[in-house]
Amino acid sequence: MAARKDVNGRPQIAQVTPRAAIAGGEFQIRGKGLAAGPDRPRVTIGDAPAQVTVGSDSFVVVKVPEGAAGDLIVEAGNRASAAWTCDIGVQIAENLHPVANPAVDRFGNIYATFSGQRGQKTPVAVYKVDLNYSSQPFVTDLMNATGLAFDRAGILYISSRYDGIVYQVDPGGAMSVYVEGMGVATGMAFDEEENLYVGDRSGTIFKISRERQIYVFATLEASLAAYHLAFGPDGYLYVTGPTTSSFDAVFRVSHTGEVEVFYRGLGRPQGLAFDHDGNLYVAASYGGRRGVVRFTPEREAELFLSGPGIVGVAFTPSKALAVTTTNALYRVDAGIQGRPLF
Numbered sequence: 072m073a074a075r076k077d078v079n080g081r082p083q084i085a086q087v088t089p090r091a092a093i094a095g096g097e098f099q100i101r102g103k104g105l106a107a108g109p110d111r112p113r114v115t116i117g118d119a120p121a122q123v124t125v126g127s128d129s130f131v132v133v134k135v136p137e138g139a140a141g142d143l144i145v146e147a148g149n150r151a152s153a154a155w156t157c158d159i160g161v162q163i164a165e166n167l168h169p170v171a172n173p174a175v176d177r178f179g180n181i182y183a184t185f186s187g188q189r190g191q192k193t194p195v196a197v198y199k200v201d202l203n204y205s206s207q208p209f210v211t212d213l214m215n216a217t218g219l220a221f222d223r224a225g226i227l228y229i230s231s232r233y234d235g236i237v238y239q240v241d242p243g244g245a246m247s248v249y250v251e252g253m254g255v256a257t258g259m260a261f262d263e264e265e266n267l268y269v270g271d272r273s274g275t276i277f278k279i280s281r282e283r284q285i286y287v288f289a290t291l292e293a294s295l296a297a298y299h300l301a302f303g304p305d306g307y308l309y310v311t312g313p314t315t316s317s318f319d320a321v322f323r324v325s326h327t328g329e330v331e332v333f334y335r336g337l338g339r340p341q342g343l344a345f346d347h348d349g350n351l352y353v354a355a356s357y358g359g360r361r362g363v364v365r366f367t368p369e370r371e372a373e374l375f376l377s378g379p380g381i382v383g384v385a386f387t388p389s390k391a392l393a394v395t396t397t398n399a400l401y402r403v404d405a406g407i408q409g410r411p412l413f
Contacts (some may be wrong), residue, residue, distance in 0.1 A: 080104065082112065082145045082152040089362065089374040091158035092135045093394060093401045096362060096377030097124070098157065100131040100145060107148030116159065117141025135159065135377075160378070160394055160401035163204040168193075169395035171258050171299055172342040172383035174219035174227065176242075178202070179388045182209060182227060183400050184216040190233060191215070197229060197240075200400060210240055217297065220259040220267070223413045230256035230269060232297070237269060237279075250279050257297035258342075260308065263413065268308060270298025276310065276324065289328040299383070301343045303351065304410060309333060311340035311353060321353060321366075334370055342383030342395070345410040352392070354381040363394065376403065385409070 085102040092098060098121075106112045111126035116139040125132035131145065140161065142154035167183050174182045181200045187193040196213035200206045210216065215233035222228065227240045232255045239249040254271030261267055267279040268288060276298065278288035291298070294312030301309050308324040320335040321343070338356030345351055351366040357374050363384055365375035376394070383395040386409020387402075394401040 081150045082147045084143075084145060084152050084155045087143060087155050087157060089377050091160065091376040091392075091403050091405060092362070093160035093376070093378035093381075093396070093403070094135055094137045094139065094162070095379040096135045097360070098133050098135065098143065098377065100133065100143070100155075101129060102131075102145070102152070103129060105129060105131050105145050105147055105152075107150075110148070113146040114143065115146070116143050116157065158376075158403055158405055160376070160392075160403040162399050163402050164198065164200045164206045164400040165398065167198065167395070167398055167400060169382055169397070169400070171218050171297060171395075172301075172344065173385045173393045173395050173400060174221055175385050175387050175393060176221055176225060176227075177388070181385070181387065181393050181400065181402075182219055183395055184219065184229075186216055186232075187214075189215060197227075204402075209244055210246060213238060213246065217257050218259040218269070218300075220261060221412065222261055222265060222267075228259055228267065230259055232256055232272070235271075237267070250283055250285065252285070253277055257294075258299040258310075260300035260302050261412065262302055262308075263306070265413075268300055270300055270310065270312070272297050272312065276300070276308070276328075289324045289330055291322060291330060296339075297341070299340075299342045301345060301351075302412075303345055304349045309343060309345075309351065311337075311343055311355070313339040313341060319355075321351070334366060334372065336372075337364065341381070342385075344384045344386055346386065347408040347410050349410070352384050354384055354394075363392075 083103045114121040114133045119139045121133040145152040195208040196216040197210035199209040217232045218230040235253040258270045272294040276289040278286045298312045310322045321333045323333040340355035343353045357364040363376040380396040392403040
Protein backbone atom coordinates (compact mmCIF):
# COMPACT_ATOMS: atom_id res chain seq x y z
CA MET A 72 0.00 0.00 0.00
CA ALA A 73 1.50 3.34 -1.07
CA ALA A 74 1.42 6.37 1.21
CA ARG A 75 -0.74 9.24 0.01
CA LYS A 76 0.63 12.75 0.01
CA ASP A 77 -0.41 14.82 3.01
CA VAL A 78 -1.46 18.36 2.12
CA ASN A 79 0.10 19.61 5.34
CA GLY A 80 3.44 18.00 4.50
CA ARG A 81 3.31 15.58 7.43
CA PRO A 82 5.21 12.28 7.35
CA GLN A 83 2.99 9.53 6.02
CA ILE A 84 3.17 5.97 7.39
CA ALA A 85 2.01 3.35 4.89
CA GLN A 86 3.06 0.17 6.67
CA VAL A 87 4.72 -1.00 9.89
CA THR A 88 6.06 -4.56 10.12
CA PRO A 89 5.97 -6.90 11.85
CA ARG A 90 2.64 -6.63 13.63
CA ALA A 91 4.09 -6.91 17.15
CA ALA A 92 7.33 -6.60 19.09
CA ILE A 93 8.86 -6.77 22.55
CA ALA A 94 11.64 -4.59 23.97
CA GLY A 95 14.77 -4.90 21.84
CA GLY A 96 12.80 -5.87 18.76
CA GLU A 97 12.58 -3.79 15.61
CA PHE A 98 9.83 -2.23 13.54
CA GLN A 99 10.29 -1.49 9.84
CA ILE A 100 8.34 1.61 8.78
CA ARG A 101 7.54 2.35 5.15
CA GLY A 102 5.96 5.54 3.92
CA LYS A 103 6.67 8.98 2.50
CA GLY A 104 8.20 12.14 3.88
CA LEU A 105 9.58 10.28 6.90
CA ALA A 106 12.76 12.40 7.02
CA ALA A 107 13.35 16.14 6.73
CA GLY A 108 16.29 16.81 4.47
CA PRO A 109 19.55 15.33 5.76
CA ASP A 110 18.20 14.90 9.29
CA ARG A 111 17.14 11.48 10.51
CA PRO A 112 13.50 11.09 11.50
CA ARG A 113 12.56 10.93 15.17
CA VAL A 114 10.31 8.10 16.32
CA THR A 115 8.41 7.71 19.57
CA ILE A 116 6.40 4.75 20.84
CA GLY A 117 4.04 6.15 23.42
CA ASP A 118 6.15 8.53 25.47
CA ALA A 119 9.41 6.65 24.82
CA PRO A 120 11.89 7.71 22.13
CA ALA A 121 12.92 4.80 19.88
CA GLN A 122 16.41 4.38 18.48
CA VAL A 123 16.48 4.85 14.71
CA THR A 124 18.95 2.43 13.11
CA VAL A 125 17.97 3.13 9.50
CA GLY A 126 16.40 6.44 8.49
CA SER A 127 15.38 7.70 5.05
CA ASP A 128 12.48 9.48 3.42
CA SER A 129 10.63 6.24 2.67
CA PHE A 130 12.08 3.59 5.00
CA VAL A 131 12.88 3.66 8.72
CA VAL A 132 13.96 0.92 11.13
CA VAL A 133 13.58 1.55 14.86
CA LYS A 134 14.40 -0.47 17.94
CA VAL A 135 11.67 -0.84 20.56
CA PRO A 136 12.87 0.67 23.87
CA GLU A 137 12.33 -0.81 27.32
CA GLY A 138 8.97 0.15 28.79
CA ALA A 139 7.51 1.27 25.47
CA ALA A 140 3.71 1.30 25.31
CA GLY A 141 1.35 3.16 23.01
CA ASP A 142 1.17 4.34 19.43
CA LEU A 143 4.10 4.88 17.08
CA ILE A 144 4.68 8.38 15.67
CA VAL A 145 7.32 9.56 13.17
CA GLU A 146 8.53 13.18 13.32
CA ALA A 147 10.34 14.88 10.45
CA GLY A 148 11.48 18.40 11.22
CA ASN A 149 8.61 20.08 13.06
CA ARG A 150 5.89 17.85 11.64
CA ALA A 151 4.54 14.56 13.00
CA SER A 152 2.73 11.66 11.39
CA ALA A 153 -0.60 10.32 12.43
CA ALA A 154 -0.34 7.71 15.19
CA TRP A 155 0.09 4.06 14.16
CA THR A 156 -1.11 1.39 16.58
CA CYS A 157 1.39 -1.40 17.29
CA ASP A 158 1.18 -4.45 19.54
CA ILE A 159 3.93 -4.01 22.13
CA GLY A 160 4.57 -6.84 24.58
CA VAL A 161 4.48 -5.99 28.27
CA GLN A 162 7.01 -7.66 30.54
CA ILE A 163 5.10 -9.41 33.33
CA ALA A 164 7.91 -11.38 34.99
CA GLU A 165 11.71 -11.20 35.08
CA ASN A 166 14.68 -13.02 36.63
CA LEU A 167 13.62 -16.26 34.96
CA HIS A 168 15.52 -18.80 32.87
CA PRO A 169 13.08 -20.42 30.44
CA VAL A 170 14.44 -22.80 27.81
CA ALA A 171 11.13 -23.75 26.19
CA ASN A 172 7.46 -22.78 25.95
CA PRO A 173 5.63 -21.40 28.94
CA ALA A 174 2.48 -23.31 29.93
CA VAL A 175 -0.95 -21.79 30.53
CA ASP A 176 -3.66 -23.36 32.68
CA ARG A 177 -7.39 -23.13 31.98
CA PHE A 178 -7.72 -20.03 34.16
CA GLY A 179 -5.00 -18.10 32.34
CA ASN A 180 -2.19 -18.46 34.88
CA ILE A 181 1.18 -18.72 33.14
CA TYR A 182 3.99 -21.05 34.24
CA ALA A 183 7.64 -20.53 33.36
CA THR A 184 10.88 -22.14 34.48
CA PHE A 185 14.13 -21.13 36.04
CA SER A 186 16.02 -23.96 34.40
CA GLY A 187 19.62 -23.08 35.30
CA GLN A 188 22.78 -24.55 33.86
CA ARG A 189 23.07 -28.32 33.52
CA GLY A 190 23.41 -29.76 37.03
CA GLN A 191 22.66 -26.44 38.73
CA LYS A 192 20.23 -26.62 41.67
CA THR A 193 18.16 -23.44 41.64
CA PRO A 194 16.01 -22.23 44.57
CA VAL A 195 12.89 -22.23 42.38
CA ALA A 196 12.31 -24.50 39.37
CA VAL A 197 8.92 -23.24 38.14
CA TYR A 198 7.15 -19.93 38.75
CA LYS A 199 3.42 -19.29 38.50
CA VAL A 200 2.39 -15.86 37.18
CA ASP A 201 -1.26 -15.10 37.97
CA LEU A 202 -3.73 -12.81 36.19
CA ASN A 203 -2.49 -9.84 38.24
CA TYR A 204 1.07 -10.52 37.03
CA SER A 205 2.13 -11.60 40.50
CA SER A 206 4.96 -14.16 40.26
CA GLN A 207 5.14 -16.86 42.94
CA PRO A 208 7.31 -20.00 43.33
CA PHE A 209 5.30 -23.07 42.31
CA VAL A 210 7.90 -25.89 42.22
CA THR A 211 11.17 -25.80 44.15
CA ASP A 212 12.77 -29.22 44.51
CA LEU A 213 13.51 -30.09 40.88
CA MET A 214 16.76 -29.94 38.91
CA ASN A 215 16.87 -28.31 35.44
CA ALA A 216 13.15 -27.94 34.78
CA THR A 217 12.82 -27.84 30.99
CA GLY A 218 9.54 -28.63 29.20
CA LEU A 219 6.06 -27.86 30.56
CA ALA A 220 2.66 -29.26 29.54
CA PHE A 221 -0.82 -29.53 31.08
CA ASP A 222 -3.14 -32.53 30.72
CA ARG A 223 -6.92 -32.37 30.50
CA ALA A 224 -7.29 -32.65 34.29
CA GLY A 225 -5.11 -29.61 34.92
CA ILE A 226 -2.05 -31.54 36.08
CA LEU A 227 1.26 -29.91 35.12
CA TYR A 228 4.00 -32.12 33.65
CA ILE A 229 7.62 -31.01 33.88
CA SER A 230 10.59 -32.60 32.15
CA SER A 231 14.12 -32.51 33.57
CA ARG A 232 17.00 -32.56 31.16
CA TYR A 233 19.23 -33.41 34.12
CA ASP A 234 17.81 -36.79 35.17
CA GLY A 235 15.52 -37.70 32.25
CA ILE A 236 12.46 -37.80 34.50
CA VAL A 237 9.03 -36.36 33.75
CA TYR A 238 7.33 -35.14 36.91
CA GLN A 239 3.67 -34.33 37.46
CA VAL A 240 2.49 -31.56 39.78
CA ASP A 241 -1.09 -31.09 40.96
CA PRO A 242 -2.68 -27.63 41.30
CA GLY A 243 -1.59 -27.50 44.94
CA GLY A 244 2.08 -27.99 44.01
CA ALA A 245 2.45 -31.63 45.14
CA MET A 246 5.02 -33.33 42.89
CA SER A 247 5.55 -36.98 41.94
CA VAL A 248 7.46 -38.96 39.32
CA TYR A 249 5.38 -39.76 36.23
CA VAL A 250 7.95 -41.60 34.08
CA GLU A 251 11.73 -42.09 34.01
CA GLY A 252 14.38 -42.87 31.40
CA MET A 253 13.61 -40.10 28.91
CA GLY A 254 17.26 -39.31 28.13
CA VAL A 255 17.93 -35.58 27.93
CA ALA A 256 14.22 -34.81 28.33
CA THR A 257 13.12 -31.48 26.87
CA GLY A 258 9.87 -30.46 25.12
CA MET A 259 6.54 -32.20 25.68
CA ALA A 260 3.03 -32.30 24.19
CA PHE A 261 -0.18 -34.29 24.64
CA ASP A 262 -2.23 -35.67 21.77
CA GLU A 263 -6.04 -35.77 21.77
CA GLU A 264 -6.02 -39.22 23.39
CA GLU A 265 -3.77 -37.85 26.19
CA ASN A 266 -0.69 -39.79 25.20
CA LEU A 267 2.34 -37.75 26.27
CA TYR A 268 5.21 -37.15 23.83
CA VAL A 269 8.65 -36.27 25.18
CA GLY A 270 11.62 -35.10 23.17
CA ASP A 271 15.02 -36.52 24.09
CA ARG A 272 17.34 -34.03 22.42
CA SER A 273 19.87 -36.76 21.62
CA GLY A 274 17.53 -37.93 18.85
CA THR A 275 14.35 -39.62 20.09
CA ILE A 276 10.69 -38.68 20.50
CA PHE A 277 9.09 -40.95 23.13
CA LYS A 278 5.37 -41.70 23.35
CA ILE A 279 3.96 -42.49 26.80
CA SER A 280 0.46 -43.89 27.05
CA ARG A 281 -1.91 -43.06 29.93
CA GLU A 282 -0.95 -46.47 31.33
CA ARG A 283 2.67 -45.20 31.28
CA GLN A 284 3.82 -47.61 28.62
CA ILE A 285 6.81 -46.15 26.77
CA TYR A 286 7.36 -46.36 23.00
CA VAL A 287 9.93 -44.88 20.64
CA PHE A 288 7.68 -42.79 18.39
CA ALA A 289 10.20 -41.15 16.03
CA THR A 290 13.88 -40.42 15.59
CA LEU A 291 15.43 -37.16 14.39
CA GLU A 292 18.77 -35.45 14.16
CA ALA A 293 20.16 -34.60 17.60
CA SER A 294 19.65 -31.03 18.81
CA LEU A 295 22.31 -28.89 20.45
CA ALA A 296 19.67 -27.37 22.76
CA ALA A 297 16.25 -29.02 22.96
CA TYR A 298 13.31 -30.46 21.09
CA HIS A 299 10.12 -28.39 21.15
CA LEU A 300 6.79 -30.10 20.41
CA ALA A 301 3.23 -29.11 19.50
CA PHE A 302 0.30 -30.95 17.93
CA GLY A 303 -1.36 -29.36 14.92
CA PRO A 304 -5.04 -29.47 13.94
CA ASP A 305 -4.12 -32.18 11.41
CA GLY A 306 -3.13 -34.50 14.28
CA TYR A 307 0.53 -34.40 13.29
CA LEU A 308 3.27 -33.68 15.81
CA TYR A 309 5.35 -30.60 14.90
CA VAL A 310 8.93 -30.54 16.15
CA THR A 311 11.79 -28.05 16.21
CA GLY A 312 15.30 -28.70 17.45
CA PRO A 313 18.07 -26.20 16.70
CA THR A 314 21.30 -27.66 15.35
CA THR A 315 24.59 -26.12 14.27
CA SER A 316 22.96 -25.21 10.93
CA SER A 317 21.63 -21.70 10.23
CA PHE A 318 19.06 -23.26 7.90
CA ASP A 319 17.04 -25.39 10.31
CA ALA A 320 13.62 -26.96 9.80
CA VAL A 321 10.24 -27.42 11.38
CA PHE A 322 9.46 -31.13 11.15
CA ARG A 323 6.07 -32.82 10.97
CA VAL A 324 5.61 -36.36 12.29
CA SER A 325 2.70 -38.56 11.23
CA HIS A 326 0.64 -40.81 13.49
CA THR A 327 2.94 -43.69 12.55
CA GLY A 328 6.15 -41.81 13.33
CA GLU A 329 7.16 -40.88 9.77
CA VAL A 330 9.13 -37.62 9.74
CA GLU A 331 8.93 -35.01 7.00
CA VAL A 332 10.04 -31.39 6.65
CA PHE A 333 7.21 -28.88 7.06
CA TYR A 334 9.44 -25.86 6.41
CA ARG A 335 13.18 -25.33 6.09
CA GLY A 336 14.99 -22.00 6.35
CA LEU A 337 14.89 -20.85 9.97
CA GLY A 338 17.66 -19.88 12.33
CA ARG A 339 17.59 -21.62 15.70
CA PRO A 340 13.88 -22.55 15.80
CA GLN A 341 12.58 -23.24 19.29
CA GLY A 342 9.17 -23.06 21.00
CA LEU A 343 6.00 -23.37 18.92
CA ALA A 344 2.22 -23.10 19.23
CA PHE A 345 -0.90 -23.16 17.03
CA ASP A 346 -3.79 -20.73 16.90
CA HIS A 347 -7.46 -21.59 16.38
CA ASP A 348 -7.19 -21.09 12.60
CA GLY A 349 -4.32 -23.55 12.24
CA ASN A 350 -1.51 -21.01 11.91
CA LEU A 351 1.77 -22.10 13.46
CA TYR A 352 3.92 -19.72 15.52
CA VAL A 353 7.62 -20.52 15.98
CA ALA A 354 10.30 -18.71 17.99
CA ALA A 355 13.08 -18.39 15.40
CA SER A 356 15.09 -16.15 13.10
CA TYR A 357 13.61 -15.55 9.66
CA GLY A 358 15.37 -13.58 6.97
CA GLY A 359 17.95 -12.49 9.52
CA ARG A 360 15.33 -11.07 11.90
CA ARG A 361 14.72 -12.70 15.27
CA GLY A 362 11.31 -13.10 16.83
CA VAL A 363 8.19 -15.22 16.29
CA VAL A 364 7.49 -16.48 12.77
CA ARG A 365 3.92 -17.26 11.72
CA PHE A 366 3.15 -19.99 9.15
CA THR A 367 -0.18 -20.40 7.43
CA PRO A 368 -1.48 -23.93 6.85
CA GLU A 369 -0.17 -23.44 3.27
CA ARG A 370 3.34 -22.98 4.74
CA GLU A 371 3.57 -19.27 3.92
CA ALA A 372 5.89 -17.57 6.41
CA GLU A 373 6.06 -14.05 7.84
CA LEU A 374 7.68 -12.47 10.87
CA PHE A 375 4.78 -11.89 13.27
CA LEU A 376 6.67 -10.51 16.26
CA SER A 377 10.16 -9.04 16.59
CA GLY A 378 12.32 -9.51 19.64
CA PRO A 379 15.63 -10.91 20.89
CA GLY A 380 16.25 -14.10 22.83
CA ILE A 381 12.77 -15.59 22.41
CA VAL A 382 12.61 -19.29 23.31
CA GLY A 383 8.90 -20.04 23.75
CA VAL A 384 5.31 -19.05 23.00
CA ALA A 385 1.84 -20.01 24.24
CA PHE A 386 -1.67 -18.59 23.90
CA THR A 387 -3.81 -17.59 26.87
CA PRO A 388 -7.62 -17.87 27.23
CA SER A 389 -7.83 -14.06 26.89
CA LYS A 390 -6.35 -14.26 23.34
CA ALA A 391 -2.95 -12.94 24.38
CA LEU A 392 0.37 -14.44 23.39
CA ALA A 393 2.72 -15.35 26.24
CA VAL A 394 6.34 -15.06 25.13
CA THR A 395 9.36 -16.30 27.06
CA THR A 396 12.85 -14.99 26.46
CA THR A 397 16.01 -16.33 28.05
CA ASN A 398 15.30 -14.29 31.20
CA ALA A 399 11.77 -12.88 31.16
CA LEU A 400 8.09 -13.40 30.36
CA TYR A 401 6.03 -11.05 28.17
CA ARG A 402 2.33 -10.73 27.41
CA VAL A 403 1.33 -9.53 23.94
CA ASP A 404 -2.36 -8.65 23.54
CA ALA A 405 -2.56 -9.97 20.00
CA GLY A 406 -6.29 -10.75 20.04
CA ILE A 407 -5.67 -14.26 18.68
CA GLN A 408 -7.40 -17.35 19.98
CA GLY A 409 -5.08 -20.27 20.54
CA ARG A 410 -5.87 -23.80 19.46
CA PRO A 411 -7.43 -25.79 22.31
CA LEU A 412 -4.95 -28.38 23.55
CA PHE A 413 -7.73 -30.94 24.08
